[in-house]
Amino acid sequence: MKGTEAFQELLPLIKDDEPVVHANGFICRESFALKDREANFYMIGSMGLASSIGLGVALCKPEKKVIIFDGDGNVLMALGTLAMIAGEAPKNLIHVVIDNEVYESTGNQRSLSSKVQLENVAKSSGYKNTIRVEKKDEIKLAFLKLKELPGPNFLLIKVKPCFDPSTGRVTHTPEEITKRFMQAIG
Amino acid sequence: MVASEISKIGKSLNMFPLTSQSFINCLIQEGYKFFTGVPCSLLSGLIYELEGQEEARYIPAVREDAAVGLCTGAYLSGTMPVLLMQNSGLGYSLNAFTSLNLIYNIPILVIMSWRGKDGKDAPEHIIMGDIDKKLLQTARMEYSLLNKENYAEVLKKAKKKIYEEKLPYTLIVEKGLFDERH
Numbered sequence: 232m233k234g235t236e237a238f239q240e241l242l243p244l245i246k247d248d249e250p251v252v253h254a255n256g257f258i259c260r261e262s263f264a265l266k267d268r269e270a271n272f273y274m275i276g277s278m279g280l281a282s283s284i285g286l287g288v289a290l291c292k293p294e295k296k297v298i299i300f301d302g303d304g305n306v307l308m309a310l311g312t313l314a315m316i317a318g319e320a321p322k323n324l325i326h327v328v329i330d331n332e333v334y335e336s337t338g339n340q341r342s343l344s345s346k347v348q349l350e351n352v353a354k355s356s357g358y359k360n361t362i363r364v365e366k367k368d369e370i371k372l373a374f375l376k377l378k379e380l381p382g383p384n385f386l387l388i389k390v391k392p393c394f395d396p397s398t399g400r401v402t403h404t405p406e407e408i409t410k411r412f413m414q415a416i417g
Numbered sequence: 418m419v420a421s422e423i424s425k426i427g428k429s430l431n432m433f434p435l436t437s438q439s440f441i442n443c444l445i446q447e448g449y450k451f452f453t454g455v456p457c458s459l460l461s462g463l464i465y466e467l468e469g470q471e472e473a474r475y476i477p478a479v480r481e482d483a484a485v486g487l488c489t490g491a492y493l494s495g496t497m498p499v500l501l502m503q504n505s506g507l508g509y510s511l512n513a514f515t516s517l518n519l520i521y522n523i524p525i526l527v528i529m530s531w532r533g534k535d536g537k538d539a540p541e542h543i544i545m546g547d548i549d550k551k552l553l554q555t556a557r558m559e560y561s562l563l564n565k566e567n568y569a570e571v572l573k574k575a576k577k578k579i580y581e582e583k584l585p586y587t588l589i590v591e592k593g594l595f596d597e598r599h
């Protein structure tokens with residue numbers, strides 16, 4: 232499965248007012264190119280922080296399902312945040328990791344996620360439900376289930392690194408991203 | 418925020434003897450409801466006062482950059498955040514400030530302890546104690562040295578920066594300003 236295909240499966244399952252925090256690099260660009268949403272927070276720098284930003288939103292907006300779109304390299308940079316998420320245990324948080332086992336945005340250098348099973352790290356940290364999927368047609372059921380069950384929940388999607396470099400970059404300025412995200416999630 | 422509202426800031430700042438308790442209560446009254454950070458002994462009295470608060474919460478962060486992420490999420494959700502950290506945490510959090518908060522206009526009130534002041538501290542604090550203010554200046558992040566006399570004025574300045582310019586503001590805390598709890 233390609234990363235794009237994973238996003239194609241996931242995006243229709245997200246409601247307009249549900250906050251989605253994106254990790255930097257291709258995660259932002261794929262999601263933006265497929266469907267730009269006001270309630271998308273595109274993090275262009277600060278690698279590793281999508282998870283802690285998402286946790287902050289989830290704690291302060293307990294009535295909303297908060298989704299994090301993360302990358303394996305981003306998760307590995309901030310493994311401690313998995314503990315923070317599990318410790319604070321927001322029921323409304325769904326952490327989705329697009330795991331291509333490489334730092335694709337910087338040229339496909341290998342990451343550790345081919346050897347370290349991130350869903351197991353999440354599970355032993357204390358996430359309530361964790362699912363690993365490798366097939367595209369398993370994504371919908373898994374994501375909807377994790378949206379339904381009290382979290383924090385973790386969905387690991389194994390994908391092949393095959394980003395199309397002609398995919399556009401996020402065109403909104405950082406300031407605009409802040410403004411529209413805050414308005415969209417109210 | 419309009420000028421009339423700004424002028425209201427500091428209403429709860431009629432001078433009071435500065436203690437960990439009075440300062441935390443004042444911050445909460447001023448609208449800061451989300452606290453996180455990594456402890457420093459110089460800030461231990463403040464963190465002690467945060468535990469068990471009903472109107473505000475303190476979340477123990479694993480690292481200072483993760484604490485910046487948490488604060489960012491809180492702000493984006495309409496809750497004004499405070500980050501408590503040792504100056505050693507400035508090194509860990511600098512990229513978060515420069516590639517996130519400063520360019521996305523996401524304010525945080527930072528309370529940073531000054532270890533290594535005047536070169537009199539454990540060896541690991543000496544260099545950072547010398548360069549932390551320079552690092553803040555280089556990153557164009559405004560700060561004030563907090564003391565028993567200036568806190569009302571400094572909090573007003575911070576709030577202006579935070580609400581009008583939507584940028585972080587740092588309060589630097591020296592040893593002895595707040596009580597320590599061990």
Ligand SMILES: Cc1ncc(C[n+]2csc(CCOP(=O)(O)OP(=O)(O)O)c2C)c(N)n1
Pocket residue numbers: 254255256257258276277278301302303304305306331333334335336337342512
């Ligand atoms: C602190 C820091 N180090 C390195 C980078 C360069 N960088 C940008 S994206 C990226 C890869 C992210 O990897 P992953 O989360 O797996 O996402 P992928 O690119 O594979 O989609 C790296 C290393 C950065 N932006 N910030």
Ligand SMILES: [Mg+2]
Pocket residue numbers: 302303304329330331332333334335342
């Ligand atoms: Mg990757």
